[in-house]
Amino acid sequence: MQFDKQNSYEISDLIHSSKTAILPVGAVEAHGPHLPLGTDNLLAERLSNLLAKRVNGLVLPTLPYGQVWSLRDFPGSLTLSNQTLTQMIVEIGESLFQQGIRLFVIVNGHYGNAVALKEAARVLYDSFQKNRVMCMFYPGTKKIIEEVRESPSVHDSYFHACELETSYMLYLANEYVDMSRAIQDIPEIPAETDISPTPWSQFTKSAVLGDATKATYDKGEKIILAALDEMERMILKAKDDLGC
Secondary structure (H helix, E strand, O other): OEHHHOOOOOHHHHHHHHOEEEEEEOOEOOOOOOOOOOHHHHHHHHHHHHHHHHHOOEEOOOEOOEOOHHHOOOOOOEEOOHHHHHHHHHHHHHHHHHHOOOEEEEEEOOHHHHHHHHHHHHHHHHHOOOOEEEEEOOOOOHHHHHHHOOOOOOOOOOOEOOHHHHHHHHHHOHHHOOHHHOOEEOOOOOHHHHOOOOOHHHOOOOOOEEEHHHOOHHHHHHHHHHHHHHHHHHHHHHHHHHOO
């Protein structure tokens, strides 16, 4: 259920019955020639809507900007600092907890947001220890990714506009995917990128990290459903622990 589509006369009862708010967090950044700038927003929002139906959650309006330092050189990319993003999440969380929400679930669509979101969760934990904050980025998908992936991973941690993310889009938001423009770009990413700030423009001109041509709806469906199953399991356990 969409939080902002309710009126203020009804929302208190909905908060009381749900106790769970889900915030999709994405970014606006380059995703190659075949995916839109708002790919991470679309993925986070549509994943959140599916999740909410499983766990009786209230879906907040998508937070559409993220920390995009690595891709800031590419046309269309818009970035916030980690400090700004952290503070926004903290203040949203404070408002939710004051309204009666007990479980604040952040569905992250952009890997670059992870540091800021984790810091926000820690700040909220220190102030609201009877409540819970959960930050989720496609949990429980490692095994199924290993089974369905055909192209090599270019990095141990992140993926971008590649076989995986394009498959996610084909399943969740295929009307925004132009597979006729999908490309293969498998750059050599220097090991130094993990220990020193490195703009992605130094090793890719396309912002594609892998082989997007191998993406399929079926791959996206299998991975996303695995993520949803794990997210549902963790949220229901947290709700049980919180007594809500």
